[in-house]
Amino acid sequence: MDVKKIYMDSDALLEGHFKLSSGNHSQFYLQSAKVLEDPKTAKLLADALAVQIRESGIKIDTVCAPALGGLIAGFALAQALDCRYIFAERVNGEMSIRRGFEVKKGERVLMCEDIITTGGSAMEAAAVVKSLGGEIVGVAALANRGFCKRQNSSVVTKANCKLPQNIPFFALEDFTFEMYAPDECPMCKNGSEAIKPGSRGN
Template sequence: MDIKQIYMDANALLHGHFKLSSGNHSEYYLQSAKVLEDPKTANLLATALAAQIKESGLKIDTVCAPALGGLIAGYALAQALECRYIFAERVNGEMSIRRGFEVSKDERVLMCEDIITTGGSAMEAARVVESLGGKIVGVAALANRGFCKRENSDVTTKPNCKLPQDIPFFALADFTFEMYSSDACPMCQAGSEAIKPGSRGN
């Protein structure tokens, strides 16, 4: 399965000058919402991701996704894994699990995002799950931005990766793009202005 081509076909691999949620700038941007707007494609990707997880033998009770980006990917993955699904959401800037969702003691929870960059949002939500008694057994995403090492990949873990090294990370493909601080961005220096797409800006 050519994940990059699927993103390109969905106009979800954007080329331009982008300001990321981290504040860094990049020439490329992944917009997974454009891929996931087609339920057939969402099911195709989730099934492929679930196959990796099943092959590993990892035991999972529940998939948990941080809103907003992980909602569709997490639901589709839970459906493919035939397990329960919950999500975390920000309330006054803090991740919270609401809407009657409960987590049992030692419940085995897989965190799921559409894209993992450093994994900060996933682990913020994971800490809420752990505070309720759950056990984080793995992390999954459709795409990996290349800062964290996933299963079956040669990408090495970078210093800014926030995922734990003692649990597996599953993703369908690595997308490793150059990123620049705003004061060292060659596109800015050439006079281009960065735009901020995605759930936090557009």
């Protein structure tokens, strides 16, 4: 499966001058919502990710995704794995599991995002799951921004990766783009203004 081509064909691999959630700037931006707006494509990607997870042999009771970015990917993956699905969301700036969702003691939970950059949001949600008695058995994403090492990849874990090293991380593809601090951004120096197209921006 050519995941990069799928992103490009869906107009989900954007080129320009972007401000990322981290505050850094990049010439490229992944907009997974554009890929996932087609249910057939969402199913195709989730099914491929589920194959990797099944081959690993880990046992999963539930998929949990942090809102907003992970909602569709998490639901599609839970459907592919034929397991329960819940999500976490921010309430007053902090991750919370609500809406009647419960986590049983010892429940084996796989965290799922659309894209993993450093994994910070996934780990915030995972901390809530653990506080309720759940066990985090893995992390999954459609795309990996290259800061964390996924299964079957030569990417080396960077210092700012927040995913634990003792559980597996599954993703379909690595997208390793240059990122710049705003005061070091060559596009800014050329007079271009960064835009923020993600879910936390416009």
